[in-house]
Amino acid sequence: MTPTSSSTPQPVTVSNDARRDLVGWDPNNDRIWDSRIAWSTLWVTTFNLVLAFVIWYLPGALVPTxxxxTGWNLTESQSYWLLAMPGLTGGAxxxxxxTLPPMIGTRKMLTLSTLLMLIPFVGWTWVVTLPEQPAYGLLVALALxxxxGGGVFSGYMPSTSYFFPKAKQxxxxxxxxxxxNFGVSIVQFVVPWAIGFSLFGVAGQVAQTDSGERTVWLQNPGLIFIPFAVVGVILAWTMLRSVPMKVNLRQQFDIFSNKHTWLMTMQYVLTFGIFSGLAGTFGMLLNVQFGAQYLTWVxxxxxxxxxxxxxxxPLCDRFGGGIWTFVSGVGMAVSAGVVLFGQITAGDEGPSLGIFMTGMLMIFFFAGVGNASTFKQMxxxxxxxxxxGVIGWTAAIAAFGPFIFSMAFNFFSREAVFTFIIVYALACAAVSWFYYARPGAEAKS
Structure with a gap:
């Protein structure tokens, strides 16, 4: 897939059709590239991407509560299954x-995506107000x-790459x-705060806690975010443009014959797969091991x-992505080792909260490094x-992280899960060093 352009630079024009195509767009030609269009596209898309991560992780923020x-009866296993469902559909x-950016264009894709996100926003706002637990299948459907919110990422990021030159990508x-990604932390921060007070005089729900009964308003997060989603639809439709692409289905899928597609998939599963998986299960891990009072730190x-x-x-632009992906792999292995140490040395009182939080935050830190570096490499x-296409594919596979980790913590011990992270991270670090980071590497990047 390549943007349509001529050999001689021509002024960029905007077509009058519904896609509002940027005819003649070539971001790698300084005489054609319009930075204002590129950056406005980036900010509108990013605003909508924050909302996407908010709805993707909204069930995970609500499920522990x-x-x-009162009137509900979710087991720990049922809760983990609900946490897994957004990851399953997000990856799929x-x-x-x-495949959507070259087929329907950035503008239509963003508008349609945000409209669809309104469905789970409204659904979760409504279902938590029910006095008795509804059919479990309904909760699963809303989680799916x-x-x-997780699925749209693989359209947003490749689409944005069409608007920027390689040096700035x-x-x-x-x-x-x-x-x-801040959408994850935003919803995890907002939910414990927003459920603590009445909004618009709407009745709350009664929850049983260690200190007795208390009233919560679990519909508040949805009520807060729905207006932002409406704004996102309006911004996408009125401000965005599309880059016309020559779509060849065979060319879209020839990425799978390139071994580096699979090696970079391996790397991104390490970084974003673990980031998304642990972000989705962090609340349950804290709640089960240390108590609900620590959910405000999730x-x-x-x-x-x-x-x-x-x-x-910017650091990846300056020094290259390969070396930072290697650093990320080593760092995540060491970080998971800290968490594992806290688990296996736990006494009768359970694991140390300080060791657990230190190790977990270290994992998230190095996952962030790797998430940045892999997107520079591709x-x-x-x-x-x-x-x-490679960005979209690797992001799709890594998006199964919440599903994989929810199932892993449901069926395996925490020690086994963090041991696997150590082994996998070291294997990824070795691959990154050999193919992308060392002097004379085959695809130094």
Whole structure:
């Protein structure tokens, strides 16, 4: 897939059709590239991406409290299944959304995506107000619907890459993904705060806690975010443009014959797969091991990872992504070792909260480094027509992280899960060093 352009630079024009195509757009030609269009596209898309991560993780922020409601009876296993569902649809839908940017254009894709996100926003706002637990299948369906927020990522990021030259893609994609990831920490921060007071005089729900009964208003987060989603639809439709692409289905799928597609998938599963998986299960881990009073701190993991991802883009542009991906793998292995140490040395009183939080925040930190570096590498390793597809594909597979980790913590011990992270991270670090970071590497990037 390549943007349509001529050999002689021509002024960029905007077509009058519904797509509002940027005819003659070529971001790598300074005489054609319009930075104002590129950056406005980035900020509108990023605003909508924040909302996407909010709805993707809204069930995960609400589920630990749902099981305490009077009239409800969620087991720990049922809660983990609900946490897993957004990851399942998020990963599956990314395989769809990775094909949409060249097919329908940025403007239509963003508008449609945000409209669809209103469905789970409204659904979760309504279902938590029910006095008795509804059919479990309804909760599963709403959790699956929340996965739309995870799915759109694989359309948003490749689409943004069409608007920026290669030299700026590390910074642009790092900013977009990093700020977008803040949606996780935003919803995890807002939910414990917002459920504590009445909004618009709407009745709350009674929850059973260790200190007795208390009233919560679980519909408040949805009521707060729905207006922002409406604004996102309006911004997407009125402000965005599309880059016309020559779509060749065979060329879209020839990325799978390139071994680096699979090696970079391996790397991104390490970084974003673990980031998304642990962000989705962090609240349950804290609640089960240390108590619900610590849920107010659950936002810190995603906050650290998102901040690092946003800030590391310029460093990756300067030093290359390969070396930072290697550093990320080693760092995540050491960090998981800290968590594992706290688990296996736990006494009768349970694991140390300090050791657990230190290790977890270290994992999120190094995952953020790797998330930034891998998105710098892919446009450098692959030609322009393939880079967007590779970004979409790797993001799709890594989006299964919440599903995988929810199932892992449901069926395996925490010691086994963090041991696997150590082994996998070291294997990824070795691959990164050999193919992308060492002097004379095959695809130094």
């Amino acid at each position: 749902l099981g305490t409601l 839908l990314r395989l769809v959304w990775m 619907a929340a996965g739309i 590390g910074t642009a994609l790092g900013l977009q993904a990093g700020i977008g 936002f810190l993991g995603a906050f650290v990872g998102s901040l690092v991802r946003m800030c590391w883009g 446009p450098m390793i692959f030609p322009a027509r393939q880079a967007g």
